[in-house]
Amino acid sequence: MHSLWDFRGVSNFNVPIENLKIIANFAKSIASNRGKKWKIAIVTGTDEAYGLSLVFKMYSETIPATVRVFRAYEAAEAWLKE
Secondary structure (H helix, E strand, O other): OOEEEEEOOOOOOOOOHHHHHHHHHHHHHHHHHHOOOEEEEEEEOOHHHHHHHHHHHHHHHHOOEEEEEEOOHHHHHHHHHO
């Protein structure tokens, strides 16, 4: 099952970089339950959230999932359905 993380309503995305590593490690720990083709779509509403989500994507390169960051919810949904 794929995941859609919707952060469009978050106005203050003040997440320390170290926490992004922790979240990526958590995603890695549950990846085996999600299957080899697990997709994580992250939708953001601010430039700050978009940038930090790209950092998370970089940290997630070691997990068996594909992570993409979007600004449009509809685009994220469409990608997950592919």
